[in-house]
Structure formats: structure tokens, C-alpha cells
Amino acid sequence: MDAKRRRLTVKVKQMEERDLESVIERAQGHDAEALGEIHRRYVRRVFGLCRYMLDSRENAEDATSEVFLKLQRSIESYDGSVPFPQWLLRVAGNQCIDVLRRRNRGRQVIVEVEEGVVVEATSSEPSPLGAVIRMEERAQLRVAIAHLPENYRLPLVLRYYSELSYDEIAQQLGLRRNHVAVLILRAKQELRRKLAHRSK
């Protein structure tokens, strides 16, 4: 029964992918309907990324609009080497970083001020985040992420929302790969601290 359901899910997925391919092809030929369809399918995910990366809802909405406006041109450069959603999220991430860079008057968004030193968690204290399962706890976690400082939040979101590799994140943010790793770990430690604090 389970195997049957799994086969069915795989089939549906394959169909969706084929469908997506044709939509993208049409969009690359400037088909307005296809572009509208891509907007309908992905506006939520793109907005989500922008919302986590930027500081206000208005800015996130602006960035989302801008991503889809530019998509008419930029989609021509999509070559299918990575899954489309991932590519789109990379474009959206770049857009957000552009916004942040403009806000910083052209300076880099995250500046490496120190060598990547990480305070090690003590061995007797495994991550409390893994036990965050209840809905309200997850809601708390989301709020905590939204309130992280920018230098922790951006790499964390790019890793776990956009699912980019450390190298890609390093490239987008203009950092070294090691520093990205350190920032992501620090972000997690900060979240653990915040959530442990809250649950007390």
C-alpha cells in the first residue's frame, strides 16, 4: 500500500516537473500566461525568502515584485542545470542582497571583522533545537530567526530556506566559505540560547 502510494507520488512529481519544464520554456519565449503561472506558483516562496532576509514586510513585497519583474529577462539565462525553484530563490537572494547593499550605500552586507572563532558548545549539552516539534515552539523559533542579527540571519536563511551550499552562500555574500560555516553555527547557537531562555 505504502509502496503504491510512493509510486503514485513519484508519478505526480514527474508530471509536475514535465509541466514545469514546458511552463519555463514558454516563459523564456516571453509568454505572459506562463510568466503569470510561475508567479502564481512561486510568489509565496520568493516572498518568504525576502521576508526572512529583509527587515520589513514592505521591503520584502518590493523585492518580490522586483524579482518577478526582472524575471521576464533573467529567465532567459536559466539553463536547467539546477532545479528551477532553487535557481529562482538564488535570484531572489541576490535581489535581497542588492537591496541590503544599497541600504548600506554600496558596502558589503556582512563584514568579516574577526577570525572564525567559535565558542564550542559543551559536550553534555546537545542541541535543544532538535526537540522543537510543537507548533507553538516552531512559531517561537521563526520569530527568533526573524530577530537574529543580519550577519547570522542571512547565511542561516540562505542555507535552510534556499538550501544553498556554503560555497554558493559565500559567493552571494562575498565572504570566505569558512566564515559562512562559522556564522551559521553561531546563528544556531544564538537560537538555542534564545529558545532555552524563553522556555525557562
Place this chain on the structure above:
Amino acid sequence: MECYSELTCSLFVDGELTGDAARHLRDHLVTCQRCRDLVHALRAESRVLTESLRELPEEAPSPEAFSHLGFSWVWGDLAMMAAVLALGSTLFIWIDHLEIPGALEWFNPFSLNGLTNLMFNLSYYFAHGGTAMLTEYVAVVGGLFLVLLLGGSVLLLGRRWRLPKNGLGLLIVLLTFSLPGFALERRHEEFVTIAANQTVDDTLLAIGNTVRVEGVVNGDLLAFGRSVEVSGTVKGDLVSFAKRTVVSGSVEGRIYNFSQSLDLDGQLGHSIYGFTQSLRVADRGHVGDGIVAAAGDVSLEGEVKRSVDMLLSGNADLSGSIGRDMTVTGRGLTLTNTARVGGNLTARVRQLKGVHIADGAIIAGKRDVQVRVRKSQFARSRFYFRQALSFASAMLVGWLGLVLVPGFFRETTQAVGSGWRSLGLGIGILAGVPVAIVVVAITLVGIPIALMLFAAYLTAIYLAKIWVGAFLGWILLRPTGATKYDWLLGLLLGLLILTIVGFIPYLGGLVRFGIVCLGLGAFAWQLYHASRPAMTA
């Protein structure tokens, strides 16, 4: 062997450890319980992070509203607009069924032309009525609006537990209205001019034939006049009642516009809220927020940063750019090669013929252009529901009339039978009362009386069909006993016939017009009769 650091384990879990390093760690995990626990915990952590991030943080409302409707940010403002426009729209709906020859449109107080004429002439009369009188009126009207707004706010607060920012702005403007002595500078001249080197620190209430701002107004500008021109700077909001408003300078707040025409050729910090015949954002014009407007024709050549929502009786032309969604209901829509819409385009038009979207126009979101089918009202269940509701309420009103004032009800009904006398009297009242309302509003007794008169006028128009319906039923049934129930049965039959006849194309409108005149005439005649004995006594 020494244990691995959390950083290395984290890299391993995220699949970022390669080659030998990954193999060594994997080997180590077989023997080391501590590192195994750490890797498990980190893996669970990554999963939780990925899953949690699929939702948005609670403080951010769902983007559905933004992407689909495009104006979640204006809900509060729409509610405010709705409150202001509610009265007007009910009149529009009612008058929609009346077919009046085009040449007489200007005379029809309910058409857009007639209404704007009436409104702008009224505001012009105001302008010449004297500052003192206006201040009093403004206080009364401001108070009235305040009560309305407070009521509306309570409702909104109940729903969202917070007052929308823009609504609050409007509230503050009107508060200033209702407290005329508070930080308000008044100017009432033929030509009110704030010269280029002049600065007004307070909110400025300017009334005149021409109001021209070349300098700086640090507060809000409330302008009444034939022509309002802002080529300087208004740091607050601009509230304009004029025949023509031109902004070529900058307004840093919002524009609340009740002008016959509004031209924006300069910079606007926030939104335009407009009730206007023609609205134009010229190519140098920039709107920092969005536009919410009920208008005749709209032409957008400049830039609007956020959404545009419009209810038009004419056409919308877009050759500039809109940052978010564009939602239009109107006769036609034109997007030129330079047009740019950052979100969805939603249009409801009368004919697809009226829609021209150039190939070069960019629409980032979905394009949804549909013909607004107006004739299909008979196919919609909502229409029958509304008719049934309106029928039931008319019957209820008739029944109340029969119970409360049986004599008056019957005599008015019979007065309908006088035919030409009622018809003539009715036409006179229908056309005359609006004029009287305007006159009353600008003479001594003032706006409260005018408002009461207006309410009575609307009530009488509503009652007209009941008298005529009852009369029709009465002549058809000719009840012998003439009990209350015979009358009600007659009313039922009469209203039914009138309702059905009212839906005949063209003739229906004429019939409805005739019914209103007949009923009004009979009502007025009977009122006159009923009051005469009392006066002579």
C-alpha cells in the same frame, strides 16, 4: 582519538565535509558515543530549521493577500473610503436603473457629472459664504465625521485590534477639522497665495477662487476653491475640494482628493485617495505609495510605487509604471509599450474591444482581463436574494404604515389616482428638493437641516413605490371589505407587478421614474392636506 569540534560536525551534517575528512569522521562516529549524539542532535536541528522556515514568521501576514488581492495594505483605508462613499454608492445603485437622456445628464444630481458639478458648486458656494460660517460648519461636519470615524474605528479595532495607520492619519486630519482653533491657520480671499519665500508652520485651511502654494506648508493643507495649485511643498497631507487640483511641487503626506480633476506632475510621498472625474499622474509624477480611486478617466504616465485600485466609469490608460498590482473596473483599459506592472493585472471591463495591451508592456504577475457581464444579473442567485429582501422589506414597511397610520396610508394611496397632479408635483419635488438642500446648506440654518432634508428626501423616494404599489393592487383587486389584509394583498400584487415591469429594458427605467414621481407627488399632497387642518385650527 580526539573528538571532532561542533563546527566540523555541523559541516558534516550539512554535507559540506568532503573526501577524507568526511570518511575519518564517519569512522570516528562508530566508536564515539559523544560525537554520535552531537551529530544526531545537529541533524535534528537542521531538519527543524528547514521545516520551520517553510512558514513565515507570525508577525508577517500571509503574502497571499498581497499577491492575490494586492491591497491588503489598504484594507483599513478601503474601509474608510467605503464609509465615505457608502451613501453615494447607494444613490448610484438606485439611479442606475433610471434612463435619463444624455443631454439632461448634467441635471441629474446622481450621475457622476451632475454629482461632481453639484459638489464643486457647493464647495464654491462655501468658499464665498464667509470664514466664520464655514468654521462653524466645518466644526459640525468634522464632529459628524469624527463620530462616524470613531464608530468605524471601533469596528476595525474589534477586527484587527489596531487602527490602520492611514486611517489614523485621516482621523487626525478630521480632528483638526473639528477643532478649528487648534494649530490651524485660516485664509479666505479671492486668491490665496503662499509665495515662494513664505512658510506656513501650521495646518492651513485655504478658501478662495484660486489657492496657490509656491512656498512651504509645514502642516496639512485643506483647500477649497475653483483651482488649487501646489508648486511648492506641503509637508503633511493635502485635502482638496476643488474644480481643478494641480500638484507640480511636492506633497510629502497623502492626497485626499474630491476635485473634478487632479493632475499630479510632482512628487507625492504616500497615497492618493480620490473621488474625481479625471485623474492624471503625468510623466514626471511620482506616487510613493498607491492609488485608491473612484473616477471617470484615469491616465497614469508617471510612477506609482505600489498598487493601484480603481473603480472607473471611463477608461484607464497606463504608460508609466506601477510597482505592484493593478486592479481596474471600468469601461476600457490601455497599456502602452512603456507600461510596467510589478504584480498582477486584474481588469473588469465592459467590452474586450476596449482593452489594448501593447506587446512591449511588462506585467510581472498574472493577467486577468474579463468582461464584466452586467446583463446576466438575472442569472445570479444573489440578484433574486436581493430582490426578495427588498420586496420583503417593502412589504414590512407597508404593513407598518397600515398599522401605524392606516388613514394616512389609504388616503395617500388614493391620492396616487389623481394622476397628472401627483406626477407633476412629484417631478417638481424630485428636481426641486436637491436645489432646496443646497440653498438650505448655504443659508442660515445650515448643514444639519440640509442633512435631515436629504434623509427625508431619500425616505420619501423609497416610500413612493409603496404608495404606487398599493394603489395598483387596490384598483386591480377592488376589495369590497377593504380590511388591512385586503390592502396588504393589494400591496403584494402591486409591488410584484411594479418590480417585474421595472426590469423591462428602457421602459423599466421610465416606469421606475414615473413611480417615484407619482408616489412622491401623492405623498407630498397628502402631507399638505394632513397638515392643513392643524394649521387652520
